[in-house]
Amino acid sequence: SLPPAVQALIPQAEAEGELQVFGATLNPRQVRAFSQSFNDYYDMDIDLTMSGGLHSAKASEVALAHRAGVPTGIDVFWTGLIAAMAKTGALMEIDWINTYGADPSLAMGPWGLRTHDGHQSMVTVNTGRITAAEAPKTYFDLLDPKWRGRIVMPRSPYPWMAMSYALGEQETVDLLQTIIAKQEPKLLARYADIRARVLSGEFPVAIGTDIFSLQKRGAPVVHPDIDLLVLSSSGAFVLEDAAHPAAAKLWALWAVSPEGQATLEEARSYSLAETPGTALNTYAEGRRVVHVPFDWRLENHDRLSEKFLTILESGS
Amino acid sequence: MSRLNPLWLVYSGALIGLSFVLVSLAGNVVGSFTSDAQFNDFTTDAYVRLLTDPGLPATLMRTLGLGFGSIAVTLTFALPFAWLLARTDFRWKTGLFTLLAAKLAIPGFITAMAYVWLFNPSAGLVNAMLGQTNYTGEAAFDVYQIKWLCMLQGLVLVPGAAFMLIPALRNLDGSLEEAARTAGVPAWKTFRHIVLPLLAPGVMAVAVFYFVVAVEMFDFVAIIAPPGDVLVLTIYEALNAVDGLPDYGLAGSAGVLLFVLSAGAILFYVRFLRQAKKYAVLSGKRRDPGLVRLGKWHGAASAFVWLWVFLTVGLPVITLVWVALVPFIQPPSVGALDNVSLFGFLDGLSYLREPLINTGFVMAGTIIMAMTFAICLTWVVTRSRSKIAPWADALVFLAPAVPAIVTATAFQVMGIAVYQWLPLYGTLWLIMAAMGTRMLAYCTRTMNSAALQIHPELEEAAWVSGLSRWRTFRGVFLPLMAPAIFYAALMVGMLAARDLTLPLIMNSAGTPLVSVLIFDLQTNGETASAAAVALYMIVVLVALALTARKLTGMAEPGLERTP
Amino acid sequence: MISIRGLTAQYRMGKNTVTALDGIDLEIGHGQVFVLLGPSGCGKTTLLRCLAGLETPTAGHIEIDGEVLSDANSGTFVPPEERPLAMVFQSYAMWPHMSVFDNVAFPLKAGRRRPPVNEVPKRVNDVLDLLGIDHLADRSVTTLSGGQQQRVGLARALALQPRVLLMDEPLSNLDFRLQVELRSQLRALMHELKLTTVHVTHNQAEALEMGDRIAVMDAGHIVQIGGPETIYHRPVDEHVARFVGDMNMIPGSVVRWSDGTAQVKTEAGTFLGMTAEGVVLPDGAHCLLGIRPGDVVVPAPADADPNTCLVVTVTDRRFQGDRMVYGLKASGLKTGTITLDVSTHHSVRLGMGSEVRIQLPPDSTIAVKPAPDNRTHQT
Amino acid sequence: MISIRGLTAQYRMGKNTVTALDGIDLEIGHGQVFVLLGPSGCGKTTLLRCLAGLETPTAGHIEIDGEVLSDANSGTFVPPEERPLAMVFQSYAMWPHMSVFDNVAFPLKAGRRRPPVNEVPKRVNDVLDLLGIDHLADRSVTTLSGGQQQRVGLARALALQPRVLLMDEPLSNLDFRLQVELRSQLRALMHELKLTTVHVTHNQAEALEMGDRIAVMDAGHIVQIGGPETIYHRPVDEHVARFVGDMNMIPGSVVRWSDGTAQVKTEAGTFLGMTAEGVVLPDGAHCLLGIRPGDVVVPAPADADPNTCLVVTVTDRRFQGDRMVYGLKASGLKTGTITLDVSTHHSVRLGMGSEVRIQLPPDSTIAVKPAPDNRTHQT
Numbered sequence A: 001s002l003p004p005a006v007q008a009l010i011p012q013a014e015a016e017g018e019l020q021v022f023g024a025t026l027n028p029r030q031v032r033a034f035s036q037s038f039n040d041y042y043d044m045d046i047d048l049t050m051s052g053g054l055h056s057a058k059a060s061e062v063a064l065a066h067r068a069g070v071p072t073g074i075d076v077f078w079t080g081l082i083a084a085m086a087k088t089g090a091l092m093e094i095d096w097i098n099t100y101g102a103d104p105s106l107a108m109g110p111w112g113l114r115t116h117d118g119h120q121s122m123v124t125v126n127t128g129r130i131t132a133a134e135a136p137k138t139y140f141d142l143l144d145p146k147w148r149g150r151i152v153m154p155r156s157p158y159p160w161m162a163m164s165y166a167l168g169e170q171e172t173v174d175l176l177q178t179i180i181a182k183q184e185p186k187l188l189a190r191y192a193d194i195r196a197r198v199l200s201g202e203f204p205v206a207i208g209t210d211i212f213s214l215q216k217r218g219a220p221v222v223h224p225d226i227d228l229l230v231l232s233s234s235g236a237f238v239l240e241d242a243a244h245p246a247a248a249k250l251w252a253l254w255a256v257s258p259e260g261q262a263t264l265e266e267a268r269s270y271s272l273a274e275t276p277g278t279a280l281n282t283y284a285e286g287r288r289v290v291h292v293p294f295d296w297r298l299e300n301h302d303r304l305s306e307k308f309l310t311i312l313e314s315g316s
Numbered sequence B: 001m002s003r004l005n006p007l008w009l010v011y012s013g014a015l016i017g018l019s020f021v022l023v024s025l026a027g028n029v030v031g032s033f034t035s036d037a038q039f040n041d042f043t044t045d046a047y048v049r050l051l052t053d054p055g056l057p058a059t060l061m062r063t064l065g066l067g068f069g070s071i072a073v074t075l076t077f078a079l080p081f082a083w084l085l086a087r088t089d090f091r092w093k094t095g096l097f098t099l100l101a102a103k104l105a106i107p108g109f110i111t112a113m114a115y116v117w118l119f120n121p122s123a124g125l126v127n128a129m130l131g132q133t134n135y136t137g138e139a140a141f142d143v144y145q146i147k148w149l150c151m152l153q154g155l156v157l158v159p160g161a162a163f164m165l166i167p168a169l170r171n172l173d174g175s176l177e178e179a180a181r182t183a184g185v186p187a188w189k190t191f192r193h194i195v196l197p198l199l200a201p202g203v204m205a206v207a208v209f210y211f212v213v214a215v216e217m218f219d220f221v222a223i224i225a226p227p228g229d230v231l232v233l234t235i236y237e238a239l240n241a242v243d244g245l246p247d248y249g250l251a252g253s254a255g256v257l258l259f260v261l262s263a264g265a266i267l268f269y270v271r272f273l274r275q276a277k278k279y280a281v282l283s284g285k286r287r288d289p290g291l292v293r294l295g296k297w298h299g300a301a302s303a304f305v306w307l308w309v310f311l312t313v314g315l316p317v318i319t320l321v322w323v324a325l326v327p328f329i330q331p332p333s334v335g336a337l338d339n340v341s342l343f344g345f346l347d348g349l350s351y352l353r354e355p356l357i358n359t360g361f362v363m364a365g366t367i368i369m370a371m372t373f374a375i376c377l378t379w380v381v382t383r384s385r386s387k388i389a390p391w392a393d394a395l396v397f398l399a400p401a402v403p404a405i406v407t408a409t410a411f412q413v414m415g416i417a418v419y420q421w422l423p424l425y426g427t428l429w430l431i432m433a434a435m436g437t438r439m440l441a442y443c444t445r446t447m448n449s450a451a452l453q454i455h456p457e458l459e460e461a462a463w464v465s466g467l468s469r470w471r472t473f474r475g476v477f478l479p480l481m482a483p484a485i486f487y488a489a490l491m492v493g494m495l496a497a498r499d500l501t502l503p504l505i506m507n508s509a510g511t512p513l514v515s516v517l518i519f520d521l522q523t524n525g526e527t528a529s530a531a532a533v534a535l536y537m538i539v540v541l542v543a544l545a546l547t548a549r550k551l552t553g554m555a556e557p558g559l560e561r562t563p
Numbered sequence C, D: 001m002i003s004i005r006g007l008t009a010q011y012r013m014g015k016n017t018v019t020a021l022d023g024i025d026l027e028i029g030h031g032q033v034f035v036l037l038g039p040s041g042c043g044k045t046t047l048l049r050c051l052a053g054l055e056t057p058t059a060g061h062i063e064i065d066g067e068v069l070s071d072a073n074s075g076t077f078v079p080p081e082e083r084p085l086a087m088v089f090q091s092y093a094m095w096p097h098m099s100v101f102d103n104v105a106f107p108l109k110a111g112r113r114r115p116p117v118n119e120v121p122k123r124v125n126d127v128l129d130l131l132g133i134d135h136l137a138d139r140s141v142t143t144l145s146g147g148q149q150q151r152v153g154l155a156r157a158l159a160l161q162p163r164v165l166l167m168d169e170p171l172s173n174l175d176f177r178l179q180v181e182l183r184s185q186l187r188a189l190m191h192e193l194k195l196t197t198v199h200v201t202h203n204q205a206e207a208l209e210m211g212d213r214i215a216v217m218d219a220g221h222i223v224q225i226g227g228p229e230t231i232y233h234r235p236v237d238e239h240v241a242r243f244v245g246d247m248n249m250i251p252g253s254v255v256r257w258s259d260g261t262a263q264v265k266t267e268a269g270t271f272l273g274m275t276a277e278g279v280v281l282p283d284g285a286h287c288l289l290g291i292r293p294g295d296v297v298v299p300a301p302a303d304a305d306p307n308t309c310l311v312v313t314v315t316d317r318r319f320q321g322d323r324m325v326y327g328l329k330a331s332g333l334k335t336g337t338i339t340l341d342v343s344t345h346h347s348v349r350l351g352m353g354s355e356v357r358i359q360l361p362p363d364s365t366i367a368v369k370p371a372p373d374n375r376t377h378q379t
């Protein structure tokens, strides 16, 4: 049932024999699950390696290596940030829609294929401390004085950048400024720490991280019933000098297939908002969902990040 | 001289080591003048941004406070510990050594985590038990303060500092202490006026080195996040852009600011070593010193040791075990006991094999590289009369002020640049070189202090006996440096096993390392497995350390002399 | 008063133990200069270290003025800084980070037995002056010559004016002239300050000149204790006899011993020899007839008792400053050979190979038991 | 043959310089035992270090057997390991990480002048044996007593059998008996191996006994070079005279000098004194009449020339082993006081306070110029 162009990639990929995807940190068991599902999907036997790390640093390294003509060993860069690589032409331009029959909504610029949607602005509450009734219903509910000293959030501008696309820039600036000034939130540098703190109940409310995978383990945290969901996407980008381009393309196409989506959901609770039945999809139901366009992000990134960072720094 | 003098090996070793350090330093400096992370433009924007920030003076003051506070705590524990191990009849030497080594193997964030659980104002277990929780300060204990940060950083830096001091203490001629004591000078005054000043190169090295480390350390700042910026946060933010490009410009210029802070201390250190002669205490007229009898002070010494052990090893290990037993990270509670399971331990075990082997390989490679460069550098710095040697030494000293991410990037860039001739890019070798370079400063600190203590006459005696400089280096200098080499190697091995940033940025996917495995599990929310793997790692590393100590005969002298 | 009973000290080295002191009993009177004399490695330094509290004795009891400093049975052990003493180290033990002045001043400022602060500079300068190193006061000790360092070590201990002063070869690296000067100055100072002094030296002239009492040690034991003249002229055995100065030893056997005098039969005739107090020589026992090279009268006076005389041939001649030493060999012996060294005033000149008649005056001649040669103590 | 010309060595200490050697000229013959004697701090160790190449001279020229080792003008400097010598350090310079055996064997195994491998153990054992430390071979040097360590240092240098052996107070921490034993053994060994030896000692007996030639140094200069008897009996000045042994100095003035003999007028009368070769005493010059304590004849023989005699009172008495030393004071002087020490055989007993007539034999009495007292060299 696969399009012929895709079918044609399979023997090439088998000849390539292996594939390296950089982007997500997975444990060995999850890597095995990815490999299994991917190979089964095409009935191949390709050696799949998945690895993760710091995306921004890796991206600029890939750009540098590309310029110098040095192979990085990476075939697919699975990420949301590509500016450095795009600028130096390290990314392969692929017409996913016309050549391989992908859904038009999945295109990310001339290069990538959208595989899942991120949600950095999400609010989380600890159910042990806060009942559903008490929980905020809009982002502006976070201004309620009862949350003073009870909010933990990242020192990162990114949640607010996405939000300013959805709420309007000035509104978002005001919102953040007020939170910082009035609510004395705890600002932490790393996302993992934010999750840990809301989990422990030390701070009953967290902004800027999702906890779908924690919920699966029975952790006492939920995303409360907030009217708006802002998403920015990540996708698979094949590198211009990929040693295994056919396998790379196949991997991207697999990731957006139902089988691929199920695997992503299982491992990391990653999914496209529109993939039915996933945690994100379930949560998105009946809510206003705003996708931040890829181009808008590339365009406004520098300006907004400085703007919000300044506000955040005034709070610490 | 036409025949090749093997000492050239030493000079070349030093030169390679130095050039690696330069890669890292240059990476930082070059980075500070770039705006797009591609190093193809030159701009001073970042400096303008950094220096015009009105918050900068306050940030600098806080950073300095953090540095000084941390080393004060570190030295408070490390000096007595080193002394207990090297010079006294303290009964639990092996125990103390083991726990110091164990501490090195415990991931830093766990300690911070444990303290946050116990002492956070809003829900901290201790505050809760006292019925004194409060969301807006005013609780009995509030861990979110610079002084706690200093205390915790200070506590965890103790093992490295102690290991740096032990070789220096072991070289000290015991009769110098004995002379003071028979002259009626009480033990602590002897320590203060004789031992401490004679250890000055060592103590200074520890202080300056750990000052740099303390202001560059991120784990505790990240988790405790006391109010107010410190430089390392600026650097982290600049480099960890979740979207867009790492801001090497800002990180680099903040790093250069760290250099400036450190350079003051380092300059002081360099000047101070001009009077090196004073510290040549390992003389050729030496008698095995007796161990200092602790006598009635033994109890107090033990209590002091146990205090540190409890605060720095006990709490984090208990925390790790707890985290390994529960499905998601949470403070201990009666309710959570229902969920306790051994899943994490089993799961962790199933992942361990390959990463463990790779990590072992990286440890060995890093140790060899760091030791080789460090020994060569130390020899050149302390034994050649060259005027530039002290400055070379100061450069090495600056290296730890370069953030790990920047070092990693600099090595990647270098790896890419020389790929045609030396295809190390993407291999473990490059990681080892980068790690070795980062740890070089620790090694040369430890070794320089020890080398300065060796009285020149010991080498002179070899020369006039017709031994070439090379044979003297091998037969006299190296063996006398053995304790310093051992402790430096131990430290490098431990840090190499634990280091995350370098492998994370430089690792090729085919060779998983334990530290990366722990990070992966952790980011995936599989905290139980992560904690279990960390615990396994602690056990393995401590066993290795103990074996090495035994095999090399480096065990601290025990009660040999007293019947 | 220092009293030491049954003091034993051992060093463990892996599986072996070295017994450095083996049941030492000693009483040292108040204000006495007590000299420890003995071959290298016999345990002198170890004994001082036990007194100072730097070594923990395996057994035995040490007290000073009735205060128990260490007792192996009861486990009493007073740490070094609380003992009322000062010590001069054989290895000097200079504090390299301090100037000469500070090396001496530091214990006076920081020690338990410190004088009033304003007295310190004077005390330091006085003692530096005494030792002739006042002009070096500001120098760093690392720039001093060996002898200069040794004097700083001595100054440091003297400045403390302790009740008990322990000195481990304090003059060994000084030149002769300075040594002689210091010997009498130190002795006078010690008596003036009423210091009890335990002084280790390998120089028997120093020992004899400075010591009120002398203990001769060997292999961890004390072999003889006595005043300088006793030790010199009435050594208990061959070891002591040889140790405190050159002595000619002529083997023989006791013909008759009574009341401190022995008739000893040798290859060259029968001579009289004195024995030390407490020494008994059974008739017929193998013994040695000893006489110091300086005590032999060369040539024998014409009116000398022929029973005390001997004819010898000159075989060797060595110049020794104010003395001339001749190697002599008894002439006309039927069996064996007897050789003697004699030391005469340098004006006495004997031709090599010439024959001369010499006298062994009975009151300078001693009879001692031969000692088994265990000069150094082995494990 | 070692030849040293114009050797000057300075230490810099901050702004100051210490001139440790100031224009030394020396020739040391092949196979000679050359002794350096001088007060503490006069530059003996520095001279050895310059010879060894451990110190870079400020000026001057050193060569051994025609090979230039260092020359300040041309900048020639042969590094220590390439010089054909071995050195015994005043501070021993033991390698603390090695056993006794290895300390001695290491240079033999790894040095430039190594013998065949299979000879090493024998060489080491022989020399350990010679020095009486063979039983310590396996011990770690840090567990040795001071004297034992010193012998290891000596063993290490001897085992190398170098062309030139430099020894810096090699026997200072050994007991008298061992010293005496070693002195003659070392001397024999050096002559047997034809080693040229430069030997620093502060012990004048050792110097006189072992030295073929002796140089007396003071404050960085060489004051006199000569054979032992010359140095002892015909010192060029007061400094040397006093340095090689006790000497009584009676101030006076030259009445007449000719041909090596001076008539010296003192408070107690006019006496004759000899002068050293090359020394000229102008008539009327202030000078000192010197006589060694052992050279004074006590009591004066009845037939002694009254011009050589003197009546004195006994003021002090000190026992010194084979000698008795008396402090004497000239009786009946009109102005000034003259004190003398005399050393007599211990059988000569004089009562304290008694008067006695003594003789100063002219051929044992010398006349020297007084030396300004600059015993130690200052900056």
Ligand SMILES: Nc1ncnc2c1ncn2[C@@H]1O[C@H](COP(=O)(O)OP(=O)(O)OP(=O)(O)O)[C@@H](O)[C@H]1O
Binding pocket: C142, C143, C144, C145, C146, C147, C148, C173, D011, D012, D013, D018, D019, D020, D038, D039, D040, D041, D042, D043, D044, D045, D046, D047, D090, D202, D377
């Ligand atoms: N490193 C140094 N720095 C400055 N001065 C020094 C140094 N070493 C020696 N001196 C000085 O040089 C002079 C000569 O020293 P040297 O060690 O040669 O004396 P020495 O004759 O061996 O004395 P001793 O018999 O006491 O060993 C002394 O005044 C000493 O203080």
Ligand SMILES: Nc1ncnc2c1ncn2[C@@H]1O[C@H](COP(=O)(O)OP(=O)(O)OP(=O)(O)O)[C@@H](O)[C@H]1O
Binding pocket: B287, B288, C011, C012, C013, C018, C019, C020, C038, C039, C040, C041, C042, C043, C044, C045, C046, C047, C090, C202, C377, D142, D143, D144, D145, D146, D147, D148, D173
């Ligand atoms: N730390 C030690 N370990 C083992 N044996 C030792 C130690 N210190 C000394 N000894 C041994 O104990 C014995 C006595 O040593 P001590 O230093 O008391 O001798 P000494 O009489 O002072 O000799 P010297 O005159 O040579 O200084 C020696 O045989 C020595 O080798």
Ligand SMILES: [Mg+2]
Binding pocket: C044, C045, C046, C090, C168, D145, D146, D147
């Ligand atoms: Mg001793």
Ligand SMILES: [Mg+2]
Binding pocket: C145, C146, C147, D044, D045, D046, D090, D168
């Ligand atoms: Mg000297």
